[in-house]
Amino acid sequence: MAGTGGWVLGVDSGGSGVRVSLARADGTARSAPVSSKRPAVVAERGIDADSLLDEVLPAARELMRAAGAEELAAAAVGAAGMATLGDDLRAVLPGALREAFGVRALALAADAVTAYAGALGMRPGVVVAAGTGMIALGTGLDDSGWRRADGWGHLLGDAGGGAWIGRAGLDSALRAHDGRPGGSAALLERAEALFGPVHELPGQLYPRPDRPAVLASFAPAVGRCAAADPVAADILRQAARHILETAAAVRPVTATANGSCRTALTGGLFKMGEPLLGPLRELAPEVFPEAEFVPADGDPLLGALRIAGALASGTLSLPEDPALLHVPMHVHPHSQM
Amino acid sequence: MAGTGGWVLGVDSGGSGVRVSLARADGTARSAPVSSKRPAVVAERGIDADSLLDEVLPAARELMRAAGAEELAAAAVGAAGMATLGDDLRAVLPGALREAFGVRALALAADAVTAYAGALGMRPGVVVAAGTGMIALGTGLDDSGWRRADGWGHLLGDAGGGAWIGRAGLDSALRAHDGRPGGSAALLERAEALFGPVHELPGQLYPRPDRPAVLASFAPAVGRCAAADPVAADILRQAARHILETAAAVRPVTATANGSCRTALTGGLFKMGEPLLGPLRELAPEVFPEAEFVPADGDPLLGALRIAGALASGTLSLPEDPALLHVPMHVHPHSQM
Incomplete structure (x- = not known):
């Protein structure tokens, strides 16, 4: 399941709910999104990771079962408020997603970054x-x-x-x-x-x-x-x-x-x-x-899938940034060559 | 103690505290204000009348003792938020002030109205x-x-x-x-x-x-x-x-x-x-x-005293208005003639 043929997970967490989708790392297949109308809870520590996982884990399991995927090569989570309210997500998600799905690479992105990747992919420009x-x-x-x-x-x-x-x-x-x-x-x-x-x-x-x-x-x-x-x-x-x-x-x-x-x-x-x-x-x-x-290629959930796919294949060219695009678990491009 | 020679009470209730002062109804004497840094509590029913009275009653008693006043002919209370948050004040203050000090006339005013009366008194204009x-x-x-x-x-x-x-x-x-x-x-x-x-x-x-x-x-x-x-x-x-x-x-x-x-x-x-x-x-x-x-004559507390004085002498010429200047207890001008 390694390499560009693996499966990746995309998550879009916003004020009105959480959306989750699954795709091939090389973008050749993509599931319909699973939507929850329950947004992640914003508590004292910021966005509560457990409340987000309560939505994401069952949805991901359902999508993986339907696709016949046994593990995930990478995941990307885009969230409104990631920059200022993402401390708990940054602390909890890497371990939780590795344990649940064998995720080897993870990106935590501000929703503006997933919007960028959904609209323009890995191309330079303005969104x-x-x-x-x-x-x-x-x-x-x-x-x-x-x-x-x-x-x-x-x-x-x-x-x-x-x-x-x-x-x-x-x-x-x-x-x-x-x-x-x-x-x-x-x-x-x-x-x-x-x-x-x-x-x-x-x-x-x-x-x-x-x-x-x-x-x-x-x-x-x-x-x-x-x-x-x-x-x-x-x-x-x-x-x-x-x-x-x-x-x-x-x-x-x-x-x-x-x-x-x-x-x-x-x-x-x-x-x-x-x-x-x-x-x-x-x-x-x-x-x-x-x-x-130019018209946007797609929405922030497509952006999350694209970031996860690029992570899995070592082709992520969007700039890493502690507030905007944090990559705590990395498959470095050099290891793919 | 009746007539223009009586004493009147002015109250200015704002977000940073409550100020209380005493004056002759005809304006010939005025006490220094007593200030409390505790603002009236804003609760579900709006401005809480009891919390305002907790500040006003002791201050008024102190001022009356110092002035040798035995009762009050009239009182005026100006409060920030009177129009939208004044229901409890309108329900409780008339009875409470009559019982405590024999107040026979009372006005409840928005703070903008006491500002007006403090600045221009009973003259037409804009504040x-x-x-x-x-x-x-x-x-x-x-x-x-x-x-x-x-x-x-x-x-x-x-x-x-x-x-x-x-x-x-x-x-x-x-x-x-x-x-x-x-x-x-x-x-x-x-x-x-x-x-x-x-x-x-x-x-x-x-x-x-x-x-x-x-x-x-x-x-x-x-x-x-x-x-x-x-x-x-x-x-x-x-x-x-x-x-x-x-x-x-x-x-x-x-x-x-x-x-x-x-x-x-x-x-x-x-x-x-x-x-x-x-x-x-x-x-x-x-x-x-x-x-x-024109320069303002004085501040909203002077405005409250002026309104109370005009009430006591039956000379209140500022327009009554359920939201801006409510007069639940009135000495009607005709009764003075």
Whole structure:
């Protein structure tokens, strides 16, 4: 079972659940993902490894049985918050996955890194991952490692992401309510349809633990208003500018041959479609002229499988990084030659 | 002890403690305030009345003993959050204060209303109250009641307040760190001096319950950078514009004789001085040309005493309002004539 023909495991752990998939290390076969709606618990030590394993181990066993796999050559786990909340995962997962499945190589990746690998694989470029939050990663696959911009969360940044757009929309709704400049009657109407009378909005929002998600839940309404409402259109134009600025900030110093930079926009935010994609196309030549936009190959779970496959075959060319892409168990390329 | 010569009680309940003072209803004498650093408890039912009374009753007894007062003609309690969190206060305080001190008239006011009364007394105009948050109240002392703008909290508004300025400053610090446009190296340096390496800032900020106060704690740094740093100066110029827009939105429809509108800027934010006051002076003729800026007579505790005094003498001319200025026990003006 050694070499490129072995099986590898990919895990994508996010705020709304855990997804697990199995593939041949050389990418020639891939299982349908198994999804759990139970996210890993975030406790005092950060993301709780046992709670993640409770989802991953049964799913992996089921997938291995269906595929006839007896052991796993490598695994990659991508998790939201890996950089800051991943201590328990880094301590527990290597031993647990080796013991359970004979895993010989393991990568623990920030979700932005699995998004990158899912979108561009082992190629240099820039990937934007935008949902409730917003982050961009870039790499030239050289000694300069990863470049990262934003991803600071809804109070410090995530400029142009879902919570940012929703918040700007609610701000304009309340400006209309107050009679301050910058208000939008259309957004006020949408806000009251979604949340009820706006004077009750603070009491609804502030006590909740998922405030960024509540803010982001208003972003689609801003998108729907943009065609007819200039305030909403301006919010999305600003968001597009922020997204392009953030992407441009991480473009690899070593540009590709023709001076252009492969760039993929990934994540649920772009499902908004034209109201956001229109301004992105329009502003790109000014803000990020080197961008050569390409569709993402796949999602972060594909990225985790690709990283695991590259680990198993000793071909991982994405930069290792203690916070972004940690490889505690390694099959070194030299040992394969 | 009846009539304008009686004694009245003023209470100012805020996030950092409770202040209590005693005055003659006609304003001819006023005690030094008694301060407690224990704020009233905010529990499930909102602001807990018993916890507030634990601070107020001993302080009031002490002040009454020193003044030789045997009973109180009226009392006014101003509290942060009165509008949304004041149910228990509205239920408990009338009976408790009548029983303890013979109080015959009582007003329960939002802190913005006591700020108004402290600044302008019973005169029409506009008062801005800005600290961590930002709100403006205006009234023409006519049937149109209070006009209120902003005060929506740090995620929905409070535009130009302390948390808003601090957040904008940290955003610019992180832009400089990322290499995005709009960054300020000076603000980055200040942020790292105050909070340590910025990549640890999200982990420091998001778990805290007092996030708005943490953001506002960076506002003075923005003020100190403004003389030499154009990004910081621009943040304060935007803040000044927001403050003036919010003030202008509540100017009473019935302007004063010469078309001007008496306007007072109150609250800790304005201690920042010239870095904020300069842009306010500069932009006022454009954004709020009717504003006639006047110094505030005094603070919210003076406002509470003034409201209580006006209640006792039947001369309260500020508009009653269930959320902003609730008067459950009234000495009606007609009964005084």
